[in-house]
Amino acid sequence: MQELFIGAGDSPASTTQWAMAEIINNPNILRRLREEIDFVVGKKREFQQECTIGGFYVAKGTTLVFNSYAVMRDPDYWEDPHKFNPERFLASSGSWQEEERREQAMKLLPFGGGRIRCPGSNVAIIVGTAIGVMVQCFDWKIKRVYEVNMEETSGLQFFLALAHPLECIPLSRTLNPLPTNPQITDL
Numbered sequence: 001m002q003e004l005f006i007g008a009g010d011s012p013a014s015t016t017q018w019a020m021a022e023i024i025n026n027p028n029i030l031r032r033l034r035e036e037i038d039f040v041v042g043k044k045r046e047f048q049q050e051c052t053i054g055g056f057y058v059a060k061g062t063t064l065v066f067n068s069y070a071v072m073r074d075p076d077y078w079e080d081p082h083k084f085n086p087e088r089f090l091a092s093s094g095s096w097q098e099e100e101r102r103e104q105a106m107k108l109l110p111f112g113g114g115r116i117r118c119p120g121s122n123v124a125i126i127v128g129t130a131i132g133v134m135v136q137c138f139d140w141k142i143k144r145v146y147e148v149n150m151e152e153t154s155g156l157q158f159f160l161a162l163a164h165p166l167e168c169i170p171l172s173r174t175l176n177p178l179p180t181n182p183q184i185t186d187l
């Protein structure tokens with residue numbers, strides 16, 4: 001946990017500051033960078049021409065927002081879509097052909113897609129590391145109730161949230177040590 005905070009905190013902030021300081025001191029580089037970004041990204045993100053998608057007419061100038069929540073919980077694509085079942089990805093991924101894999105990826109959109117796909121998705125992978133560390137190092141207890149209340153709320157927040165924020169107690173696994181790896185202890 002300590003490594004996560006140290007490794008993830010100052011390093012991106014300080015690297016960004018150094019790079020921006022250099023860019024500001026070198027206006028030619030700033031101009032070239034901006035030109036390249038404008039060339040690749042463009043200056044507009046709306047439909048540049050009319051078209052039809054899945055039978056629906058989309059007029060020029062439309063800004064399209066898709067409902068990725070509905071796509072990722074669509075019972076036509078996902079078996080038992082509301083069930084927390086991470087193993088669903090393990091079970092089928094081995095047997096998928098490349099085409100099926102690509103099609104399946106279109107139905108899993110945690111970071112959106114296309115040109116406005118989340119640019120922080122590589123950084124966000126840290127969520128997996130944090131969960132891995134919490135599972136590896138602690139047992140988790142909740143107060144009074146049998147299981148965590150999974151009721152959802154959107155409220156005034158932008159993101160879907162737990163209606164009752166998670167309150168849990170970490171119990172260190174040091175009393176029940178991790179099995180030692182002989183290859184590592186032998187070094």
Ligand code: HEM
Pocket residue numbers: 109110111112113114115116117118119120121123124127
């Ligand atoms: C688990 C964490 C994250 C999730 C689930 C997530 C998800 C998303 C989604 C769904 C979008 C909208 C994409 C679309 O409209 O197609 C988005 C946009 C964006 N995300 Fe993330 N994100 C996460 C973390 C991050 C992080 C760590 C950063 C920055 C380091 C970041 C920066 C952005 C930005 C700047 C946009 C706007 C992109 C644009 O409109 O061009 N996100 N994110």
